[in-house]
Amino acid sequence: MKAAQAISSEIELEQLLSSLMQILIENAGAQTGCLLLENAGEWRIDAACELVEGESGRTTRVLQSTPITNRLPESIIQYVIRTHETVLLNDATREGHFIHDPYIQNNQTQSLLCLPLVNQSKLVGVLYLENQLAAGAFTPDRTQVLNLLSTQAAIAIENAKLYSKLRASENQMAQFLEAIPVGIGIIDAMGCPYYVNQRGIELMGKGVDPAATAEQLSEVYQFYVTGTDQIYPSERLPIIRALSGECTRIDDVEIHQNNAIIPVEGWGTPVFDEQGKVAYAIVAFQDITERKQAEKLLADYNQTLEQQVTERTLLLSQEIEQRQQVENALRQSEEQRRLTMNFAYIGSWNWNILDNTVHWDDNNTRLLGVEPGEVEVSYRAWWDRVHPEDVDRVDQALTTALATHTDYEGEYRIIYPDGSIHWLVSRGRGIYNEAGQPVRMLGVSFDISEQRNAALQERKRAEAASILEERNRMAREIHDTLAQAFTGILVHMGAVSRLVATNPNAVQTHIDTVRDLARSGLTEARRSVAALRPQLLEDGDLWTALDRFISTMSSLTETHLIYDIIGTPYVLPPETENHLLRIGQEAFTNAIKYAHAGEIRVELVYEPTSCFLRVKDNGQGFEVTTTTLSQGFGLLGITERAEHIGAQLSIESQLGQGTEVLVTVNREAVI
Incomplete structure (x- = not known):
């Protein structure tokens, strides 16, 4: 009875095997013993014990588990596994069917007992005992005791295995919950906190508080109604509502942690036991700060858009087609806002x-x-x-x-x-x-489709506004340039009309001047139109676009143009290449328009980590000051474009020694 109680009191498999072997050997009168368990279809020695004579008497020690081969009589072990029958030999070297087993012959084993451990007709393990010093060591009384203990041992081993599997399952579940980048909280059927994962602790600032009751959860964990100083009603929390069997979701709660306010979204789910009663309630919650910010930006954008549409509608109320377009835009904006607000389940x-x-x-x-x-x-x-x-x-x-x-x-x-x-x-x-x-x-x-689509539409709107602004600027420049040229033409043509009758010899001079003004105006018009064409980059890349631009301009000017590409070209983001092209066009145009240069050199240098665009002329130059950089629209535009793409801009110029514009782009920064 004491041995049976000792066996049944152990639940940890490793400790059970240790105690079991000591008890069985002591009750059997054996010198050594092994306990075999099946693992993945292979029977191995999971515990071994032997009696060792010491100064204080006989003691036992557990040996490390080992394979069966060459350590036990395999023929006997396989027989017991196959038949579930006990093998008892008083002198294994002289009796029975296993005399010729290599292990018995090599070790001259005398007393031997191999016992199956069976629970509900299932073979749980095999107990092997031997005594090499005496024949007939396993008496009928000892054998009867071992038979009684074997049933208890089989049950204990099965229970320990089940407990081990349960522990492994719990560990796996804990690993899964800790790996999820979403806060997880669990309360028991009484509403007391049971478990909080690491992400939940980070969001709430504390873990399980066993003293907290269901009514105190909001106060203990500092849950507030969004945008207020009002404690969130505990009965409305998803985890509390889950105790009544509800599955709910909320996004109107904030966690106040020290000086931080964290908006969260939570989902509550009940967990039922075998009788259909709620045993636990689980809540999953996540930080939605970024989503709230995106919603606010979208709301501000929608408000601005609605205001603009309203103003435009009042001004163009006579145009039915435009009014329909505005109404469609409003409906699309509202649909976009509604879709963005919908939550994508995790x-x-x-x-x-x-x-x-x-x-x-x-x-x-x-x-x-x-x-x-x-x-x-x-x-x-x-x-x-x-x-x-x-x-x-x-x-x-x-x-x-x-x-x-x-x-x-x-x-x-x-x-x-x-x-x-x-x-x-x-x-x-x-x-x-x-x-x-x-x-x-x-x-x-x-x-995240809704967020990406909203961001894409906003980026397209910004790009369209930027393109419109650039085209308006170029249109003003064309207007100003042509206006100056044609005004001069009109002045000189007026003089011609007056001199035809009074001084015919002076007419030719005015006609030559008119021709020069017309040629200059035509050149400026062609240059501006070429600069407006966006297809330079639509049909290719930066280096080919620059090549086409310079080839076009070479036919419109007598200035000597040089274009070099150094290094192996690579593609940069479209926005970066567009701004670099515009900077090159502006610097090139300024050199022709103001520098009166005889030669202009354009270099595009590709290095592994950086890309350089250099425009250098041998024209008249100017003094580089803050005033000159801000007053000239062309130089100001170059500066703004460089800042927009995060490029380094260098403008060097001296009177009579020409000008050099150098733009440096960090490849890793823009990619």
Whole structure:
């Protein structure tokens, strides 16, 4: 009874095996003993014990687990495993069917007992005992005791294995919850805090407070109604409502942590026990500061747009077509705002790297554009839906994160079955074995299509405004240039009309002057029109656009033009190349228009980390001061464009020694 109680009191598998072997050997009269357990279809020695004579009497020590081969009589072990029958030999070297087993012959084993441990007709383990000093060591009384204890040992081993699996499952769940970049909180059926993951602690500023009650949660964790100093009613919290079986979502709550205010969005879900009662309530919550800021920006933009549309409608009320366009713009703006406000539910995924399989929850399946069960849940199925242009980038990001043991985050496009494109953000964290090799990655995904579309429309609107402003400036310059030329022509033609009758010899001089003014005006008009053409970059890149521009201008001027490309060209972002082209055109035009240069050299230098654009002339030059840089619109435009793309601008000029404009772009900064 004492031995049975000692066996049943152990729940940790390792400690159970240690105690079990000591008890069985002491009750059997054996010298050594081994306990065999099955692991992945292979039977191995999971515990071994032997009696060692010491100064204070006999003691026991547990040996390290080892394979069966060459350490036990394999023929006997396999017989017991196959038949579930006990093998008892009083002198193994002289009796029984296993006399010729290599182990028995080599060790001259005498007393031997091999006992199956069976629980509910299932073989749980095999107990092997031997005594090499005496024959008949395992008496009937001892054998009877061992038979009684074997049943208790089989039950204890099964329970310990189940407990070990439960602990492993709990550890895996804890790892999953800690890997999720969203706050997770759990309360029990009484409303008392039970668990908070690391992200939740970061957002709330504290972890589990076991003294907090359901009514005190908002006060303890400083939950407030958005935009007020009013404590959020605890009964409205999703996690409290989940205790009554509700699944809810809110986004009108803020966490006040020290001097910081964090707007959050939360989802509450009940967890039921086997009787259908709520056992726990879970809340998932995340920081939505960026989303709130985006909503505010969008609201401000919509307000400004509505005001502009209203003013334009009042001015153009007579135009039915324009009024319809304004109404369409208003409807599109309202639809855009409504879509941006809708929340994209978070989906979770669990990637088994060793098996190359992945498990999605229902939300993650829907994020891929299908309903749960419509598509095979596999790692390949996810890759098949990623946009082909994003596959290599996502794969590289995953590989880098696993190799450097850092968190993965990536944005990519998903192609829905109907052909539509959605943008997703995925974040994940790897799980590694003792050798540091990745075995699993846990993560979440959510839809950011609305935010990206809103940002894209805002960027297009800004680009359109910039283009309009640039065209207006060029139009004013054309107007001013041609106005000056034609005014001079009119003045001289008036003089010609007066001199025809009084001084015919002076007429030719005025006619020559008129011809020069007309030629100059025509040259300026062609130059301005060429500068307005956006297709220079639409049909090519920066170096070819500059080449076409200079080739065009060479036919309009007698100035000697030189254009060199140094290094291997590479493509920069479109906005950067457009501003560099405009800077080159402006500097080139200024050199022709004001410097009266005999030679203009344009150089485009490509280095691995930087790109240089240099425009240098041998004209009359000027003194470079703050006043000259701000008064000349051309120089001011060059300065503003350089600042817009973060480039370094250098303008060097001296009277009579020409001018050099140098723009330096850091390649890594713009890319």
